[in-house]
Amino acid sequence: MKSFSKWSGYLFTIFLCLSHFSELVQAESxxxxxxxxxxxxxxxxxxxxxxxxxxxxxxxxxxxxxxxxxxxxxxxxxxxxxxxxxxxxxxxxxxxxxxxxxxxxxxxxxxxxxxxxxxxxxxxxxxxxxxxxxxxxxxxxxxxxxxxxxxxxxxxxxxxxxxxxxxxxxxxxxxxxxxxxxxxxxxxxxxxxxxxxxxxxxxxxxxxxxxxxxxxxxxxxxxxxxxxxxxxxxxxxxxxxxxxxxxxxxxxxxxxxxxxxxxxxxxxxxxxxxxxxxxxxxxxxxxxxxxxxxxxxxxxxxxxxxxxxxxxxxxxxxxxxxxxxxxxxxxxxxxxxxxxxxxxxxxxxxxxGYTDRDAIFGDIYEHDMIDIDDPASSLKYRWCIQGDWKAIFPSSRLMGESPELYYIKGDPFEQNNLISEYPEHARYLLKLTDQWWDAGSQ
CATH class of the missing domain: 3.40.720.10 (Alkaline Phosphatase, subunit A)
Incomplete structure (x- = not known):
């Protein structure tokens, strides 16, 4: 019984030391x-x-x-x-x-x-x-x-x-x-x-x-x-x-x-x-x-x-x-x-500088939110950039606005809308954007 008591005391001491060591390691970390x-x-x-x-x-x-x-x-x-x-x-x-x-x-x-x-x-x-x-x-x-x-x-x-x-x-x-x-x-x-x-x-x-x-x-x-x-x-x-x-x-x-x-x-x-x-x-x-x-x-x-x-x-x-x-x-x-x-x-x-990511995206909204629980209710635009091409897609809420397409490498301030010249590329970027977030399905 004394032997058991002695070893249990040793084990308890070791446990305390290990616990303290863990704290020291965490503090050092x-x-x-x-x-x-x-x-x-x-x-x-x-x-x-x-x-x-x-x-x-x-x-x-x-x-x-x-x-x-x-x-x-x-x-x-x-x-x-x-x-x-x-x-x-x-x-x-x-x-x-x-x-x-x-x-x-x-x-x-x-x-x-x-x-x-x-x-x-x-x-x-x-x-x-x-x-x-x-x-x-x-x-x-x-x-x-x-x-x-x-x-x-x-x-x-x-x-x-x-x-x-x-x-x-x-x-x-x-x-x-x-x-x-x-x-x-x-x-x-x-x-x-x-x-x-x-x-x-x-x-x-x-x-x-x-x-x-x-x-x-x-x-x-x-x-x-x-x-x-x-x-x-x-x-x-x-x-x-x-x-x-x-x-x-x-x-x-x-x-x-x-x-x-x-x-x-x-x-x-x-x-x-x-x-x-x-x-x-x-x-x-x-x-x-x-x-x-x-x-x-x-x-x-x-x-x-x-x-x-x-x-x-x-x-x-x-x-x-x-x-x-x-x-x-x-x-x-x-x-x-x-x-x-x-x-x-x-x-x-x-x-x-290499990344597997194919494109980046974003979304633009009203200054004052319309429904604080429904992002799509305030949505104005979604945008997508892939390589040197950028597309802007207006929400269906914005009557009369149309998609825009820019080659931003040569047109960094977006002065020349190329949507009529490259409609197929705009459709491709829209597909990527819908895969990211299809606001119409919300």
């Missing part, structure tokens, strides 16, 4: 996991950066990030509107999957009813939190209190009774400094973190610092362009401050930085002073940009930097913001959910 910083520009065209070829806008911080990153110059977001696009970034799902298709619910509806959708899907902060990540929301955020998506901390309260709509207090980030972000990073210590940096930049109001406005005014361009260009550089400056803070804290080597914009913007310029007065206070974006199915609304550079893991390179591969979530989950050892249709961009890099 968590400490080695990469931090993640997701930078989201707000209302910026795909070519409004120095590294993307703009002749006037200067973006030195993002140029430097591009030199250190895998740059996908043919990146896209499925939808050209803020809220559904950001929801795609946080879930890895298309709008018709996560059901946030517009910025606002139908007129008169309590906007809090939309929050059931964020509660019903898996979100990056929540998934990362299960393996020890702390997470922080700053900037644009539509889905109520950020803890609904699993953020452990954030700037936004999300209460409609206190002005909560698209970020409230979070919209101060960048425009009024980055202290909340810096404080979060510093407080994480050895814990891995996920940072959502989505400043209200270069979004309207276009009220850049005077020094930047004066810089672009000297080129003799319309005031609307000068203000917008200055906003792009102001946003770039804040990105530089964030990236410099990672350097100063010796965190850059073990941090994945991802860059994408939520949707495009082409600054509209009124033809004369009378039209300028008429448009005062309104969003001045051109028709083929925000809220449209054209590249001015949906195209964006997508960049990923992870020193010692990703070699800096330029890729001409078609990629989408639906690829961001599965890429990040794979990077930290997690599996994407079955609902995520994106691909792991790390695999694309390992294959020198």
């Amino acid at each position: 968590a400490a080695c996991r990469p931090n993640i910083v997701l930078i989201l520009s707000d209302d910026q065209a795909w070519n409004d950066y120095s590294f993307m070829g703009h002749e006037m806008i200067e973006t030195p911080a993002l140029d430097k990030l591009a030199c250190e990153s895998a740059v996908f110059r043919r990146g896209y977001v499925p939808v050209s509107l803020c809220r559904p696009s950001l929801m795609t970034a946080i879930t890895g799902l298309y709008p018709h999957q996560h059901k946030i298709t517009g910025n606002d619910p139908p007129k008169g509806m309590d906007r809090r009813k939309l929050l059931k959708h964020i509660k019903s899907v898996d979100c990056l902060p929540e998934m990362l939190g299960k393996i020890g990540y702390k997470s922080f929301q700053s900037g644009k955020w539509w889905e109520g209190n950020p803890n609904l998506a699993g953020f452990t901390a954030g700037m936004t309260h999300g209460d409609p009774k206190r002005g909560g709509r698209h970020g409230d207090l979070g919209l101060k980030i960048g425009r009024e400094g980055l202290k909340p972000v810096f404080d979060f990073i510093d407080e994480c210590g050895q814990d891995p973190f996920f940072l959502w940096y989505a400043p209200f930049l270069p979004h309207t109001p276009h009220n850049p610092p005077q020094r930047l406005l004066d810089k672009y005014r000297q080129y003799g361009i319309p005031i609307e362009l000068a203000k917008y260009y200055a906003m792009c550089e102001w946003f770039d400056e804040t990105c530089g401050q964030l990236l410099n803070h990672l350097d100063e804290k010796c965190l850059s080597q073990n941090t994945i930085v991802v860059y994408v914009t939520d949707n495009g913007w082409i600054q509209d310029v009124p033809e004369n002073e009378q039209k300028r007065r008429q448009k005062k206070g309104r969003f001045l974006y051109a028709p083929k940009s925000k809220r449209s199915p054209y590249d001015g609304g949906i195209r964006t550079p997508i960049m990923i930097r992870w020193p010692c893991h990703i070699a800096p390179a330029d890729y001409n591969t078609l990629v989408s913001s639906i690829d961001i979530a599965p890429t990040l989950l794979n990077a930290v050892g997690l599996k994407p959910t079955e609902s995520m249709q994106g691909i792991n961009l790390m695999d694309v890099m390992c294959r020198c």
Whole structure:
């Protein structure tokens, strides 16, 4: 009996040691996991950066990030509107999957009813939190209190009774400094973190610092362009401050930085002073940009930097913001959910830019949702890009509109509709689009 007692004591001690060892291994594993910083520009065209070829806008911080990153110059977001696009970034799902298709619910509806959708899907902060990540929301955020998506901390309260709509207090980030972000990073210590940096930049109001406005005014361009260009550089400056803070804290080597914009913007310029007065206070974006199915609304550079893991390179591969979530989950050892249709961009890099995916897709909706549970009710367009060809298919709701077809390699600003010359190719792309999502069968 004494012998049994002695051995049971040994076994219990070994069990405790093994349990403690497991905790140590888990702690060490968590400490080695990469931090993640997701930078989201707000209302910026795909070519409004120095590294993307703009002749006037200067973006030195993002140029430097591009030199250190895998740059996908043919990146896209499925939808050209803020809220559904950001929801795609946080879930890895298309709008018709996560059901946030517009910025606002139908007129008169309590906007809090939309929050059931964020509660019903898996979100990056929540998934990362299960393996020890702390997470922080700053900037644009539509889905109520950020803890609904699993953020452990954030700037936004999300209460409609206190002005909560698209970020409230979070919209101060960048425009009024980055202290909340810096404080979060510093407080994480050895814990891995996920940072959502989505400043209200270069979004309207276009009220850049005077020094930047004066810089672009000297080129003799319309005031609307000068203000917008200055906003792009102001946003770039804040990105530089964030990236410099990672350097100063010796965190850059073990941090994945991802860059994408939520949707495009082409600054509209009124033809004369009378039209300028008429448009005062309104969003001045051109028709083929925000809220449209054209590249001015949906195209964006997508960049990923992870020193010692990703070699800096330029890729001409078609990629989408639906690829961001599965890429990040794979990077930290997690599996994407079955609902995520994106691909792991790390695999694309390992294959020198090659992917088995044949085409990418997206869908455009009304600004105000018609039925918050039925995406097809608000659908305006579906689009498909395969290789250098792009097709746009209007919903049957849009009477009088016809499909469009563009050869975007030679016509990147979609000026020449080739649908009448290549109707058979348009029909083929429609078949691919229906296989992706047949909205008429919903």
